[in-house]
Amino acid sequence: MLSTNSDAMTTSNAETWQVVSVQSRHLDGIRALFRKVFGNELSPAHWHWKYGKGRGHGVVVLEDQDVVAFFGGTERRVIFDGYPLVAIQCGDSMVEPGRRGILTRKGPFYLSVTAFLGKWVGDGLPYLLTYGFPNERAMRLAERLDLYAEVGTMLQLKWQPEPGSNCRAEDLDFSDSRHQQLINKLWLQMADEFSNRAIGVRDFNYIKQRFHENPTLDYKFDLVFNPDSSSPLGLLVTRKTEKDLLLVDIVARAEQFGTLVNFARHRAFSVGAGKLYGWLTDIDYPLVESTAPNTDDAPLRLPLGVYSPGLRAEDVRDKWFFMCGDSDFL
Numbered sequence: 001m002l003s004t005n006s007d008a009m010t011t012s013n014a015e016t017w018q019v020v021s022v023q024s025r026h027l028d029g030i031r032a033l034f035r036k037v038f039g040n041e042l043s044p045a046h047w048h049w050k051y052g053k054g055r056g057h058g059v060v061v062l063e064d065q066d067v068v069a070f071f072g073g074t075e076r077r078v079i080f081d082g083y084p085l086v087a088i089q090c091g092d093s094m095v096e097p098g099r100r101g102i103l104t105r106k107g108p109f110y111l112s113v114t115a116f117l118g119k120w121v122g123d124g125l126p127y128l129l130t131y132g133f134p135n136e137r138a139m140r141l142a143e144r145l146d147l148y149a150e151v152g153t154m155l156q157l158k159w160q161p162e163p164g165s166n167c168r169a170e171d172l173d174f175s176d177s178r179h180q181q182l183i184n185k186l187w188l189q190m191a192d193e194f195s196n197r198a199i200g201v202r203d204f205n206y207i208k209q210r211f212h213e214n215p216t217l218d219y220k221f222d223l224v225f226n227p228d229s230s231s232p233l234g235l236l237v238t239r240k241t242e243k244d245l246l247l248v249d250i251v252a253r254a255e256q257f258g259t260l261v262n263f264a265r266h267r268a269f270s271v272g273a274g275k276l277y278g279w280l281t282d283i284d285y286p287l288v289e290s291t292a293p294n295t296d297d298a299p300l301r302l303p304l305g306v307y308s309p310g311l312r313a314e315d316v317r318d319k320w321f322f323m324c325g326d327s328d329f330l
Contacts, residue, residue, distance in 0.1 A: 016063055017063055017108060018062045019115040020062065021058070022057075022059060026060050027044075027047065030042070030094075033096060034070075034094060036097060037094045037096075037097065043216070045215040045216075046216050049214060049215050050074055050328060058072030058073070058116070059071055059072075059119070061108040068108050069094060070092060070093075071093050071115070072090075072092040073088045073092075073116065073130070073132075074088070074089050076088070076131075077201040078129065078198060079194065079197075079198070080129060080198045080319075081195075081196060081197075082196065085128065087127060087128075088121060089132055089326075089328065090116070090130055090131070090305065091133075091327075091329075093113070093134070095112075109141065113145075114147065117130070117147065118307060121308055121310065122307075122309055123308070123310045125308065125310075128311055129304075129311060130305035131302065131303070131320065131322075132302075134148070142303065146307070149313035150304075151302050151303065151313050151316040151318070151319070151320070152281060152301075152319070153282045153301055154281050154300040154322055155282050155285060155295050155299055156277070156279060156299070157277060157279070157295060158275050158276070158277045158293060158294040159268070159275065159277070159294070160276075161265055161273055161274075162262060162269055165263050167224050167225060167226060167233065167266075168224075168226075169224050169236075169263065170225070170232075171221060171223075172207075172221035174212050179223070182232055183203065183235060183251065184203050186234055186252060186253075187202045187251055189252075189253050190202065190254075198319040199320070199321040200321075207221075207237070207251070210325065211249075217239060219237050219239050219248060220239065221237055222267065223235055233256045233259055234257075234259075235249075235250065235251040235252065236249075237325060238264055238268075239330075240271055243273065244268070244273045244274050245268040245276050246278060246330060247261065247276055247277065247324065248324045248325040248330065249326075258287070258289075261288050278324050279300065279322065279323055281322045302320060302322070
């Protein structure tokens with residue numbers, strides 16, 4: 001469960017809005033707000049998977065005890081400039097549709113974000129490093145209100161499916177201790193190559209909780225091998241959408257990314273997908289350049305929370321390695 005602190009953090013000057021840390025009594029209101037904003041359900045199982053067991057924090061903006069805004073984030077173990085730390089991913093930002101037009105420093109969006117960042121992010125606070133994947137509208141608004149600064153961009157990549165592959169694959173068995181050891185070895189190799197960057201931990205425990213235990217989405221896990229080898233080149237995580245195949249994540253040495261992507265193109269062909277698609281930080285495009293992806297779509301901009309004193313944008317700019325799986329919704 002999230003924080004049980006019931007003290008109001010702030011109120012609007014008209015004192016019609018109150019901002020408090022999330023408690024269990026707010027969950028029905030958050031789920032109703034999610035339904036209004038996104039048009040589908042936020043199940044109790046999905047909420048627990050994301051925020052349970054101390055994994056997340058959040059704040060709500062209340063109007064006469066009704067939830068009119070929510071801002072939440074979840075913990076992620078990362079390596080930053082060679083040092084392990086725990087970052088906070090700013091993942092959920094919701095404002096009641098009738099109040100979205102209130103875009104000032106007295107509005108519910110601003111109150112929810114500043115309450116969250118002011119309590120949890122910055123020097124002397126629980127988390128020094130933030131990241132997230134806001135849409136362009138939310139990013140522009142947060143920049144205008146001096147809440148976020150851009151620290152990089154992500155490319156939206158697309159590939160044509162490929163009928164053949166020079167590799168073989170094994171399904172990852174989460175009950176097999178040998179497979180667990182293989183994933184952890186692949187991650188350590190990958191982490192060593194990204195030691196001067198910022199990268200989310202991709203060990204077995206993370207892969208299991210983030211993807212295998214996700215109660216909403218189903219993923220395919222391929223350990224990819226050369227035909228005559230017993231040591232995998234890497235782990236490939238994909239997800240079939242209605243028409244296409246999403247390249248979710250890769251755990252491998254940098255030199256193997258092209259091979260893993262080409263195997264994913266083969267996987268896309270085998271499941272009848274129209275295309276393979278995914279995200280990759282733009283500075284890492286050379287890892288997949290040999291696979292000739294289409295990059296026509298506008299890049300996605302990456303934020304750093306800068307409301308509280310702490311890391312500066314220049315400390316983080318162009319350091320992150322991200323793929324789709326680093327989000328919490330793909």
